[in-house]
Amino acid sequence: GELLARVRGVRRRSEPQGDNRVLAFRDLKLDLPGHKVTLKDNEVLLTPTEFDILTVLMQNAGVVVTHHQLIQQVWGPAYEEDSGRLIRVNISNLRRKIETDPNRPNYILTELGVGYRFNDSEA
Numbered sequence: 001g002e003l004l005a006r007v008r009g010v011r012r013r014s015e016p017q018g019d020n021r022v023l024a025f026r027d028l029k030l031d032l033p034g035h036k037v038t039l040k041d042n043e044v045l046l047t048p049t050e051f052d053i054l055t056v057l058m059q060n061a062g063v064v065v066t067h068h069q070l071i072q073q074v075w076g077p078a079y080e081e082d083s084g085r086l087i088r089v090n091i092s093n094l095r096r097k098i099e100t101d102p103n104r105p106n107y108i109l110t111e112l113g114v115g116y117r118f119n120d121s122e123a
Contacts, residue, residue: 061120
């Protein structure tokens with residue numbers, strides 16, 4: 001089993017970045033292994049939490065991610081109580097960092113009462 005694991009490791013390293021380890025939409029690029037986000041090729045400094053939220057949203061681009069799913073995947077079940085405010089604060093910080101106009105977001109859209117959706121359209 002060890003040899004196979006080693007071979008697989010080598011192959012993984014030399015694979016093209018076409019897998020979901022780098023997520024890119026329009027000017028926004030999220031590099032999972034490098035833990036880095038760039039907007040128009042400028043690095044955007046995110047907190048680990050903001051990075052995790054953006055990762056979940058981008059991995060589900062075009063699909064609504066509910067508040068519950070976000071909490072589960074980013075903070076874990078222990079945070080269910082105080083979740084609304086936690087999410088809102090982080091989303092608004094994220095928007096300030098990646099949106100041209102945070103009040104009219106183009107990347108992170110609010111689905112009222114449900115959750116958030118990463119806008120995967122080209123517009």
